[in-house]
Amino acid sequence: MNKKKIIKLLWHFFTILTLLISVLFIIYGLQQDIFYSERALETFFEKFGIWAPILFIIFQIIQVILPVVPGAIGCLGGILIFGPIYGLIYNYIGICIGSIATYSIARNYGTSFISFLVSKRVRLKYQEWVNHRRFDFLFTLAIFSPIAPDDYLCFLAGTTKMKYLKFISIILVGKPLPITIYSFGLEWIFRQIILWL
Template identity: 45%
Template structure:
């Protein structure tokens, strides 16, 4: 934490703000350039990056978990629109899984203060009492990931504060994420399509 004048500024705040600004600029210039006028123009633009378009998209999915400034509904839908149902689902799953593991590791490394910063005080207090319940928390976490009944991105940060091993966490994520990712991605894509947004 450093002081700028009389204000205390965290690096997380700076990175989050930079992410919001960058996203806003990308959306603005994309709109001005006609990228969002049709599905075809958006696909053509992303495909112009060749192999790197896949890498860029996966990184966007990673960042929307680690630094949640992008709504998951938009990025998951974009995966389906840009790469089709099969590959789009796979890239969504890969990016979200990697982001979840990184969130866990960040929390494990930096502790409670980063978890509170990323999930917010209200959510932290809601689940704080469950963090020291060992296997009971592990079961709750697994159920939440397989059939999302809680904010799973936030729970990834909170899991990093528990005694859960990285191996167990990774196994839950890799086995639990495919079905909810598919349902969320295809459901969001169907809604966006119905609203004629993409």
């Protein structure tokens, strides 16, 4: 067995392992209301002390890869749990790693895997982007936007001819602004709701 096949087998093994762990965590999270309650999320991470940031980053990676987890919970949770500076940093790290992971998954497994995770409505809406000659430009604009479905677009980018280095550069440069707007915007809304209640 040559080195290329060994690397491919290891990739498949770790992908399956990661997906299995993600599924188990999601089941646990649904049972404990972690994905639907900021308070439950905060209580969950407080148990882990200094490991909390690492676990939170992993949580953010999972919510990017698996769209069943609402991204708003993680972004808001980061600010509420770790404060505005560290919360924003952890959000950025987790979301960037998750975005790169989605691109890599699509690169290796193609559209069949995407169809398993993303609804048909969303796929049809953005599928024409793939054939657009300015896909890279459209993708970059979308990544800079706080309202675009960039998790799916990262999957979509993995099915195109976009190079790894270009994709990673767009993600690293484009993510800070929308993550900041999204995170602090959600925090402001959350504070207003608390005051209203």
